[in-house]
Structure formats: structure tokens, C-alpha cells
Amino acid sequence: xxxxxxxxxxxxxxxxxxxxxxxxxxxxxxxxxxxxxxxxxxxxxxxxxxxxxxxxxxxxxxxxxxxxxxxxxxxxxxxxxxxxxxxxxxxxxxxxxxxxxxxxxxxxxxxxxxxxxxxxxxxxxxxxxxxxxxxxxxxxxxxxxxxxxxxxxxxxxxxxxxxxxxxxxxxxxxxxxxxxxxxxxxxxxxxxxxxxxxxxxxxxxxxxx
Numbered sequence: 001x002x003x004x005x006x007x008x009x010x011x012x013x014x015x016x017x018x019x020x021x022x023x024x025x026x027x028x029x030x031x032x033x034x035x036x037x038x039x040x041x042x043x044x045x046x047x048x049x050x051x052x053x054x055x056x057x058x059x060x061x062x063x064x065x066x067x068x069x070x071x072x073x074x075x076x077x078x079x080x081x082x083x084x085x086x087x088x089x090x091x092x093x094x095x096x097x098x099x100x101x102x103x104x105x106x107x108x109x110x111x112x113x114x115x116x117x118x119x120x121x122x123x124x125x126x127x128x129x130x131x132x133x134x135x136x137x138x139x140x141x142x143x144x145x146x147x148x149x150x151x152x153x154x155x156x157x158x159x160x161x162x163x164x165x166x167x168x169x170x171x172x173x174x175x176x177x178x179x180x181x182x183x184x185x186x187x188x189x190x191x192x193x194x195x196x197x198x199x200x201x202x203x204x205x206x207x208x209x
Contacts, residue, residue: 003039005046005076006054011104016193019054019107026072027206038074047076054078055107056099058172060086065113065199070206079105085118086110087137087172088179097182100192107192108176108183111206112169113199119164120155141168169196169209 029035056079059067067073067080079099081092088096099105112119121131122138145164146153155161173196177184186192196209 001037001039002074003042005043006052008050008052008104011052011054011106014054014106016106016190020109020193020195023055023071023073023078023107023109024206024208027070027204029072030070031204035072036074040075043075051076051103053099053103053105055109056081056096056105057109057111058082058086058088058092058096059111060084060113060116060118062113062116064201065111067111070199070204079103084134085116085122085138085168086112087168088176089137093176093180093183096176097180100186101182105192108194110169110172110176110194110196111199112165112196114165114201115161116165116168119168120161123153123155123161123164138164138168141165141171144171165198166209169198172196 026036054077057067057071058081059065061082061084068078071078079095081095083092096108100108118135119138119141122135122142126135141164142153144167145160149157149160149163151157151160153160173194176194177187183192183194187194197206198209199206
């Protein structure tokens with residue numbers, strides 16, 4: 001059972017690779033039904049004065065993908081930024097920069113998921129209120145997939161949706177590097193890594209891209 005929060009000293013010796021391996025081990029525990037468990041009362045008491053999360057996860061808002069749960073992480077372990085379709089914008093970029101450059105996180109994980117509703121809506125060109133502008137962020141992935149997958153370029157084509165989910169993660173990572181000089185330099189210096197994965201609703205497993 002986890003009863004010790006991450007301190008600054010503990011965080012400082014972590015590496016991007018060790019953090020990624022830790023998250024994947026947590027996901028393995030989740031899939032196997034053997035979560036570590038946590039003494040939340042102890043962790044709450046230890047983190048009131050500060051926090052030193054090891055990673056930040058950019059994920060979708062989907063209720064079937066509770067990030068801390070599927071990665072078996074506890075209070076104080078990870079930052080989580082959530083937006084439908086797990087894409088970046090100015091506010092998300094600022095949150096990622098804070099997580100890594102200010103708070104010391106070692107890893108950015110962009111986490112897409114199987115059968116993403118936002119991706120499906122983008123594939124179908126849905127227009128509705130503010131959703132229209134939101135889905136615009138996913139359209140580059142839709143267009144890329146249209147050149148790579150046979151069949152209809154809409155949500156009725158499961159292969160097309162799956163490829164768009166993957167492309168959306170990859171293109172989001174590319175844009176994070178392009179739009180954030182801070183994060184790009186940190187990655188070039190080996191201080192952080194920016195990686196992507198896709199969560200399977202059927203198995204609960206995170207597959208790295």
C-alpha cells in the first residue's frame with residue numbers, strides 16, 4: 001500500500017524513462033486486478049504543503065478512462081489535464097509547462113483512447129455550438145487518416161476511427177513540441193520525455209505508440 005507521497009528529493013532522482021516504466025507497471029496492475037492501494041489520509045496530510053508529481057497526463061474527458069485509476073496512481077503522483085479529444089491548446093500548453101518546468105514532472109503522456117467520441121464526431125464533421133470549434137483541433141488527424149485508411153472516412157469505419165485516434169495523439173505531440181519552446185528544450189536536454197499511448201476500453205491496457 002502506498003503511504004508515502006513523492007517529495008522533491010524523490011522526484012529529483014527520477015528519469016523520464018523510470019517514470020514511464022512506473023506508469024506502465026501501474027497500468028499492468030490495473031489490468032491484472034491487483035492495484036497497489038493507497039493510504040489516502042496519509043497522502044493528503046503529506047501533500048498539503050506542496051506537490052511533486054512525476055508526470056502529467058493529457059487525456060480525454062471520457063468517464064471510462066479515469067486516469068489515476070487505470071495507471072494505478074495515488075494522490076500527489078500525477079497531474080492530469082483533460083479535454084475532449086486530448087488535444088493541446090494555449091491553456092493546456094501552459095498547464096504542461098507548469099507541470100514540467102515549475103513543478104518538476106519528468107514525463108508528458110498524451111493518452112488517447114479507443115472509440116473516442118470526440119474523434120468520432122470530428123470524423124463525421126459534427127457542428128454544434130462550441131463543439132464545432134473544439135473538434136477543429138482534431139481535424140488534422142482526420143485528414144491524415146483519410147489518406148491512410150481504405151473505406152469510408154467517417155465513424156462507421158472502425159479502422160478509420162482507430163487510426164484517427166492514433167494520429168491525433170501523434171499530431172498533438174508534434175504540436176506540443178512546435179508550440180512550446182520551453183517543453184521542446186527540456187526534452188532536447190533530456191529533462192523530460194513527451195510520449196503517447198492509446199487506452200483500450202476492452203482490455204484496460206495502455207498501448208504505447
